[in-house]
Amino acid sequence: MNNKPKIGVYVCHCGVNISKTVDVNELTEYAKQLPYVEVARDYSYMCSDPGQLLIKEDIKKNGLNRVVVAACSPRMHELTFRRALAGAGLNPYYLEIANIREQCSWVHKDKSEGTAKAKKLVSAAVAKARLLEPLQEKEVSVEPATLIIGGGIAGIQAALDIAGAGFKVYLVEKTPSIGGKMSQLDKTFPTLDCSACILTPKMVDVASHPNIELMTYSQVEKISGYVGNFNVEVRKKARFVDFEKCTGCGVCAEECRLAGRVPSEFNMELGNRSAVYLPFPQAVPAKYTIDPQRCLMLTRGKCGKSPKCADACAPGAIDFEQKDEIKEFKVGTVIVATGFDVFDAARKPEYGYSDYDNVLTGLEMERLISASGPTGGKIVLGKGEGEVIPRDIAFIKCVGSRDKSTGNEYCSRVCCMYTAKLAHLVKEKIPEANVKVYYMDVRAFGKGFEEFYDRVRREGVRYIRGNPSEIFKRNGKLVIKVENTLNSTPLEDEVDMVVLAVGLEPRKDAREVIDLLRLSQSSDRFFLEAHPKLAPVDTATEGVFLAGCAQGPKDIPDTVAQAKGAASSALVLMASGKVKVHAQISFVNEATCRGCGYCVEICPYTAVELVTVNKMGNEVLVARVNEALCKGCGACAAGCLSGSIQQKSFMDSQILQQIAVLGGK
Amino acid sequence: MSENLEPNVVAFLCNWCSYAGADLAGTSRIEYPPNLNVIRVMCSGRVNPLFVVNALQQGADGVLISGCHPGDCHYMEGNFYARRRFSVMKELLEYVGVDARRFNMSWVSASEGAKWKEVVSGVVDKAKEAGPFTEFRRNKIDW
Numbered sequence: 001m002n003n004k005p006k007i008g009v010y011v012c013h014c015g016v017n018i019s020k021t022v023d024v025n026e027l028t029e030y031a032k033q034l035p036y037v038e039v040a041r042d043y044s045y046m047c048s049d050p051g052q053l054l055i056k057e058d059i060k061k062n063g064l065n066r067v068v069v070a071a072c073s074p075r076m077h078e079l080t081f082r083r084a085l086a087g088a089g090l091n092p093y094y095l096e097i098a099n100i101r102e103q104c105s106w107v108h109k110d111k112s113e114g115t116a117k118a119k120k121l122v123s124a125a126v127a128k129a130r131l132l133e134p135l136q137e138k139e140v141s142v143e144p145a146t147l148i149i150g151g152g153i154a155g156i157q158a159a160l161d162i163a164g165a166g167f168k169v170y171l172v173e174k175t176p177s178i179g180g181k182m183s184q185l186d187k188t189f190p191t192l193d194c195s196a197c198i199l200t201p202k203m204v205d206v207a208s209h210p211n212i213e214l215m216t217y218s219q220v221e222k223i224s225g226y227v228g229n230f231n232v233e234v235r236k237k238a239r240f241v242d243f244e245k246c247t248g249c250g251v252c253a254e255e256c257r258l259a260g261r262v263p264s265e266f267n268m269e270l271g272n273r274s275a276v277y278l279p280f281p282q283a284v285p286a287k288y289t290i291d292p293q294r295c296l297m298l299t300r301g302k303c304g305k306s307p308k309c310a311d312a313c314a315p316g317a318i319d320f321e322q323k324d325e326i327k328e329f330k331v332g333t334v335i336v337a338t339g340f341d342v343f344d345a346a347r348k349p350e351y352g353y354s355d356y357d358n359v360l361t362g363l364e365m366e367r368l369i370s371a372s373g374p375t376g377g378k379i380v381l382g383k384g385e386g387e388v389i390p391r392d393i394a395f396i397k398c399v400g401s402r403d404k405s406t407g408n409e410y411c412s413r414v415c416c417m418y419t420a421k422l423a424h425l426v427k428e429k430i431p432e433a434n435v436k437v438y439y440m441d442v443r444a445f446g447k448g449f450e451e452f453y454d455r456v457r458r459e460g461v462r463y464i465r466g467n468p469s470e471i472f473k474r475n476g477k478l479v480i481k482v483e484n485t486l487n488s489t490p491l492e493d494e495v496d497m498v499v500l501a502v503g504l505e506p507r508k509d510a511r512e513v514i515d516l517l518r519l520s521q522s523s524d525r526f527f528l529e530a531h532p533k534l535a536p537v538d539t540a541t542e543g544v545f546l547a548g549c550a551q552g553p554k555d556i557p558d559t560v561a562q563a564k565g566a567a568s569s570a571l572v573l574m575a576s577g578k579v580k581v582h583a584q585i586s587f588v589n590e591a592t593c594r595g596c597g598y599c600v601e602i603c604p605y606t607a608v609e610l611v612t613v614n615k616m617g618n619e620v621l622v623a624r625v626n627e628a629l630c631k632g633c634g635a636c637a638a639g640c641l642s643g644s645i646q647q648k649s650f651m652d653s654q655i656l657q658q659i660a661v662l663g664g665k
Numbered sequence: 666m667s668e669n670l671e672p673n674v675v676a677f678l679c680n681w682c683s684y685a686g687a688d689l690a691g692t693s694r695i696e697y698p699p700n701l702n703v704i705r706v707m708c709s710g711r712v713n714p715l716f717v718v719n720a721l722q723q724g725a726d727g728v729l730i731s732g733c734h735p736g737d738c739h740y741m742e743g744n745f746y747a748r749r750r751f752s753v754m755k756e757l758l759e760y761v762g763v764d765a766r767r768f769n770m771s772w773v774s775a776s777e778g779a780k781w782k783e784v785v786s787g788v789v790d791k792a793k794e795a796g797p798f799t800e801f802r803r804n805k806i807d808w
Binding site: 073074075076099101102103104106107108109110113114116117120121124518520523540584602604605631632633634635637638639647650652655656658659660662663664 | 688716720
């Protein structure tokens with residue numbers, strides 16, 4: 001192709017949006033005399049079909065090889081006009097747009113000023129267009145497999161959807177069982193479905209699905225590569241129990257010398273387990289794990305004369321010599337469903353969580369009410385002889401949410417409703433109980449939420465608007481100091497038990513995931529989505545998606561919906577099998593590159609690396625861009641000392657042309 | 666100092682925040698001075714410090730670089746590079762005798778159309794105060 005620039009300039013009136021402030025005729029005449037301009041035309045709506053046809057015909061008839069459109073913002077119609085160019089057989093990147101609407105006609109009133117500015121913008125666009133180069137959009141293949149990090153309800157749902165569509169799923173869970181926080185809940189608001197009843201069938205489905213490879217008690221160690229081609233390393237921690245031989249019978253746990261003496265994480269340390277344990281009865285996989293921090297054999301190397309678990313295990317599954325295993329595999333997409341931590345109530349010392357046994361958190365109350373919990377579902381205070389049933393129970397909302405003093409300004413979205421649910425369950429189990437809820441606001445926003453809140457109030461739960469300032473003990477009772485802000489009355493209410501509706505927080509180990517995948521955090525420290533509205537499950541790293549509370553506090557329906565969204569986003573990539581990579585990316589002029597590696601350090605995507613090449617008989621280092629990883633920010637180009645690494649469509653030479661026009665008077 | 670009523674400012678805007686913010690100012694019909702002309706780059710991290718010198722050499726009276734708010738960069742860290750490069754750059758320009766009012770940096774997000782107007786007005790006013798810039802002028806060269 002003859003590459004002498006032949007530029008066409010197309011000035012849009014946009015009805016009167018542009019022509020009101022910019023003299024389009026004068027602008028068109030001005031454009032005609034600019035260097036290399038072959039034709040210049042104006043039209044009422046350039047983006048319309050006839051407008052585009054005008055461009056296409058000129059390309060074919062006049063042999064234009066560059067197009068400048070003076071119209072609205074490139075953020076608006078750049079794609080439209082690129083398609084028009086492609087439709088006429090011209091490379092779509094031979095297009096430059098002069099933004100004479102959003103940044104000219106709409107912000108200026110004086111027509112002579114507007115026209116003068118528009119002339120400058122068009123002139124700069126023409127100057128740049130002369131140097132535009134054709135670009136190719138490359139495609140890379142997508143490995144038909146997904147890595148899902150986190151086996152809570154979000155990870156479970158996403159895994160089932162993707163596996164159901166026929167793609168391979170690697171589900172990696174840190175703890176010995178999948179199920180996550182949802183497995184610890186008793187009932188779920190607002191319908192009061194039993195949490196285990198709706199969750200455990202899904203857990204079993206995950207374990208038995210032929211397309212899902214479940215890796216529990218495992219951690220992702222390393223992820224490298226790019227969209228469609230991630231290489232993953234997972235550490236499968238030693239369980240010290242042979243996974244194949246273990247039948248899940250539980251004799252080992254009964255025989256363990258520490259049986260009933262190790263606090264159970266699942267029961268929020270209200271109950272105990274053994275050193276060899278199944279986190280909870282319905283755990284998936286139903287395989288026992290030895291706690292390496294507790295087991296006498298593993299901590300002291302000695303357990304009586306011989307370890308009783310090993311003696312009792314008929315299949316001989318106990319293996320104290322077991323080592324961690326590293327598993328490597330390749331996936332095309334990644335879903336991060338790492339969930340949340342509950343707020344540590346000890347950080348609000350005024351509520352006495354660390355001082356008084358009968359101040360509990362919502363999740364502890366959940367375990368106390370649950371039939372699979374430490375008390376078999378009885379709400380009691382104290383143990384054994386001293387066991388009493390509380391009569392006056394108070395709930396305090398927004399503990400660790402909507403609270404600048406804790407650094408959590410956000411609303412945790414679930415506490416209002418789980419408080420209502422727990423209050424209902426208390427009334428169900430102890431009908432004569434006085435239940436009070438201290439609140440700032442009640443946010444019952446979801447489907448069926450307001451109705452449920454109404455129902456709970458009708459059942460006799462009293463809602464008192466006020467944020468308690470202090471909880472202390474008097475005559476064996478807990479005293480809540482609070483002002484009822486609806487009638488400005490200071491109160492000192494005496495109760496037997498306080499439940500703190502603790503909020504949701506980003507996980508303490510979130511940093512590990514951030515480092516693995518180079519994710520960003522929003523100001524609330526949850527993982528940042530690519531766009532808060534239009535890309536809520538995507539991340540800035542292509543091929544990596546978010547699901548569930550890792551992205552922000554959510555209830556179960558929202559979590560499931562987002563997990564399905566993340567699954568479908570991953571499926572879009574995998575079903576097509578190919579993904580287009582950006583065209584406006586960086587490239588290296590190897591002839592002038594001196595291999596200093598500045599660009600390698602600058603690149604936030606590790607897209608640039610140094611490679612050895614043979615330059616006229618000498619082995620030298622030069623930079624090379626991985627085209628699938630490069631996102632086209634151009635930071636490397638600004639840092640290069642010799643101008644050897646450049647960003648396509650934003651090359652130094654092109655930008656300097658714009659500067660020369662716009663800087664000149 | 667001579668009377669300079671119409672300063673000429675060259676602005677480098679990142680595509681994702683500041684350019685979108687400037688577009689929003691247009692969509693919201695927020696009027697501002699016409700003395701500032703925009704060059705769109707994908708990220709403020711793309712702006713080579715030499716672009717600033719070049720703009721001044723070509724005859725610009727002021728330069729503005731605007732990106733996403735720190736921490737909000739579409740490319741994670743691009744605006745941090747921009748910030749660091751230009752805090753050094755600013756000192757250098759002052760050292761060689763360029764009025765600090767000619768050189769500006771701002772953070773304008775895609776939702777801050779009104780702030781964009783404030784930024785433009787401020788930058789143009791400062792360039793006005795500083796007067797026409799003649800020191801670095803060099804003959805126009807053909808790239």
